[in-house]
Amino acid sequence: MAAPNEITPAQLLRLIGTPNAPVLVDICIDEDFAADPFLIPGSFRHPHRDIDGLKARLDGRRCVVICQKGIKLSQGMAAWLRNDGIEAEYLQGGMFAWRTLENAPRIPASALPAPVGGSTLWVTRHRPKIDRIACPWLIRRFADPKARILYVSPSEVAGVADRFGATPFDVEDVFWSHRGPLCTFDTMLDEFGLRTPALDRLSLVVRGADTNRHDLAPEAAGLLALSVGLSRQFKDDHQQLEAGMTLYDALYRWARDGQGEGHDWPADRTA
CATH class of the missing domain: 3.40.250.10 (Rhodanese-like domain)
Structure with missing residues (x-):
């Protein structure tokens, strides 16, 4: 028992x-x-x-x-x-x-950045759309629930990272960024050892939306539309991130449990 x-x-x-x-x-x-x-x-x-x-x-x-x-x-x-x-x-x-x-x-312990003040600290460009919301969601749900995300001017990401000990992501010429056709979300899945079937499925949607490759997954166009809408709904990047957390929570559950489910009206319609 x-x-x-x-x-x-x-x-x-x-x-x-x-x-x-x-x-x-x-x-x-x-x-x-x-x-x-x-x-x-x-x-x-x-x-x-x-x-x-x-x-x-x-x-x-x-x-x-x-x-x-x-x-x-x-x-x-x-x-x-x-x-x-x-x-x-x-x-x-x-x-x-x-x-x-x-x-x-x-997750390989060596893959996690050293904590700053008790949690990991990350920095990226302000006014996020897709990768810069999807990656913080992944970090907080799978790597460090208390991770802090700094959104700053693109020209200041490197300087902020240096002065505050933050880990830069989704900018050019840093470790945590795009690699070839893959986006930063893919890089984090690879480095954190998170290539599960559900997260692989979600990564296609994120990559398709982030790199304008909607042929990768039909849901990519929808994610782009929702991401643009969120970016215009919120002036504050952290308020947008909190709303985006709910969006990606739903996408993850779809990718894990619900990708085979369809919808029609009326519900009992036959082919």
Whole structure:
């Protein structure tokens, strides 16, 4: 019988990338992590002995605790947190089980930029349209939920990156940008190891809209129209990003679960 504070890898996989995903806490000991330096998307590392520090980071939010095998470390931590009023679960089988789950991505820890003030810091051109909304959505849903995004004048991206330690993206001559026919969203999928069927499907739509290749996916034209509309609806780039998060949440669920669904009226019309 499953424990009441246990979540299976398959159950967790369904939550990752959605707004309802719990906070993911990796408490693997340093030796185990050094031998396999990968993270479940959206998770952060925390020492298992620093329970008060973890409680402060959680701030009462639901969490899943992850260790190497899903036994003493994660079960003990989850039980302690639940005793202190935090809804906590442990990952059944830990990282060992996650590695065997089909289409379960793992992010190389080395791919994540060094945090600045507790979270990753990214900078790009202001007045975003497609890549500069899609990439922050991907970062926050799969890499760093607390990532901060700076939108600045195109001529100032490099200077801001240098002065503030931010990681530039979607500008020319930087690591996180277009590569050949692929857009920055594709680059992030490749570098973060996130090439799942759903995100691959979504990437075709993003790439088609961002590079004016609507032949790649019929949905690309619709994404372009919605992106232009959002850019004209919001003067503030961060308000536009928040609205765009909802848009890409919906697109991701379409790409994951709903791409085969059509619609007609009346509903019972026959061919």
